[in-house]
Amino acid sequence: MSKELLALAGKDIRLLLRDKGGAFVTFVFPLIYCVFFGLIFAVRTDSTREMQIIVVDEDRSEASAGFADLLDAAAEFTVKRTQRAAAVDAVRRGKVVAYVVLTDGFGEAMGHVLLNEQPRIEVGVDPARTAEAAMIQGLLTKYSFESIMGDLGGGDGLRRQIRAATEKLQTDTDTPPMVRLALGVFLPELERFVTDVEKASENSATADGSSAGQVGTMGAWQPIDIAMVDVFRKRTGPKNSFNISFPQGIIWGVLGCCASFGTSMVIERTSGTLSRLRVAPIGRTTILGGKALACFGSTVSLSAVLFLVGWLFFGVVPKSIAHLAVSLVAMATAFVGIMMFLSILGKTERSVSGLGWAVLLGMAMLGGGMVPQMFMPAWMQSLSHVSPVRWAILAMEGAVWRDFSTSEMLLPWAVLFSVGVAFFTVGAKGFSWQSKG
Amino acid sequence: MLNLSHVGKRYGSLVAVDDLTFEANPGEIFGFLGPNGAGKTTTISMIAGLLRPDSGTIQLNGGAGPDQPHARRGVGVAPQALALYEELTGTENLTFFGKLAGLHGTVLRERVAWALDFVTLSDRQKDRVKTYSGGMKRRLNLAVAIVHDPPLLLLDEPTVGVDPQSRNAMFEKILELKSRGKTVIYTTHYMEEAERLCDRVGIIDRGKFLALDSVDNLIEEYGGKSVVTAQRRDGEVRIESSDPLQECIKLQQEGGILSLRVDRPDLERVFLNLTGRALRD
């Protein structure tokens, strides 16, 4: 790349940064957009502090309703209640972390835990979410302990009952000797168990998910039978709302760059500096190339920086960095071409800026830069195919969360590159080199 | 160094430059003197490659036309309409245009410092151009033309709005450039400038040279006679003469003189005599 080209581009980027309004439109506004709309559209899916679960009560007994309420009241969970089918679907689509089914017979088994009947709970969770699965398992164990202890009137009450039963047993002559012998072994054993349970319950009450998980595997005894069911999450939805708002917000930065540089072409002409560039020992191609390079460079770095911010602070983790890189290059190419095209829309700074923004806003409106595509009616979605903004957003989303394969990415990339070449050609051909006077 | 042959340019029906032919030599300051709309800027623009002549040819150093980028490397232009990046500082403007002309590294830095000194703007070099006064911008506009040390300089009214002190400093520096062998094309309406700086002056009106020669020869040929004006007790006496000193002595001998003034012919008179109009309306 020639030194002159770099000098031209460097000058333009410096001018862009010097212009407070331009820098705002290009850098600050898009970031505000990304964050603001990310918060507005917020669909919480990934909170580890409060897990969204669905409780399906198939037992419909007093005990199962009580247990469901207990989970509802728990600080660790936000609970919704639906039928099993809806619950499975919600987990599959990643709307909630897990579903918990209190199976038929849950309540009855709860009443007979001391007789070693285990209430059965089915938990459906995406196997990829190992941490959450372990946490849920532990928490369910903890709350089932709590529930059982509550039913029996707490540890002290239980111990008193056991001791009373033991004493009665020793003086009772009605009981057959074999049974007395068996209970003589069992009741002290039971008392020791109650103490164990209390300790375990205290542990988990103070502990976070990981140690609660240990409770579930605690050797001695499991009050409930937790059956883990793998529900594979469909990997098509965005991970969170920022995954939607960032590509959209970044588009605004790109449009800002495009408008700034398109206008700056005309400012060069009206301020006479274009004549100076033409007098310099460089060709016209270099002059246009310098402008294109500046626009390209700022577009790519702007979008890369915003994605980095999204990645570091807002959970916008691209599925493929390589795809994203190509997408940003393709998008920048398209908008460099459009920038060149905008520069021939008028003779003055005012007319180019006005007409240019009108064109860009039209593209944004149609292409999902204002209202996300997914909220558009079907006819508008198909109309949006004519907007480069739509393809730019698709190229970014494909790499960020749609998890497109390389062959799926080819279409948006090809469209963007072609848009760039076509618009640039028209703009460069139509550009008027003659200054005033 | 610079060769124009039968160069013409028209805007629609208006003939801005009409069959202009001249040659400028190394180490020469060639002046274009003419009223508004005479075609000076149009000619400069064609030499700089900004306008394509409708007819005729222009050859820069070595014969290449100004449409060749490499030929323009040897040309520096200070356009009449200021052309600077207002949001950049003086140094940044000069550095940028220096780079475009192929300078870099230490040479570039030295040339930028030299150009700033040339127009006495070193103390304002770190300020953005938009904070400059009109005269300062005009001076920086000239500095951009010379930063890459081109052998051919096209200066289109480079001193408009510049105060006398800075203007004098600029004249000295331009003469210094000339002594280093640069060719300067200099347009102006100011006769004093043309008289002081130019080796040869082309008097241009309506796109045509009315006369082209050294200042002395122009005055001798077209200036007419000197005018001696004497105030006497009995009134004013005006005498035209090619030997004003002799006339003064004669008047003195006649006696009764209150005051004496000698108006030597100048370029203004040359222009008046050539066109029947004053140079400035």
Ligand SMILES: Nc1ncnc2c1ncn2[C@@H]1O[C@H](COP(=O)(O)OP(=O)(O)OP(=O)(O)O)[C@@H](O)[C@H]1O
């Ligand atoms: N772009 C243009 N379109 C039409 N006519 C033009 C254009 N530029 C210059 N002219 C005309 O060409 C003629 C020569 O203009 P030019 O600018 O060369 O004059 P000049 O000698 O530089 O005058 P001044 O002393 O005012 O700078 C004028 O009549 C002017 O109106």
Ligand SMILES: [Mg+2]
């Ligand atoms: Mg002019």
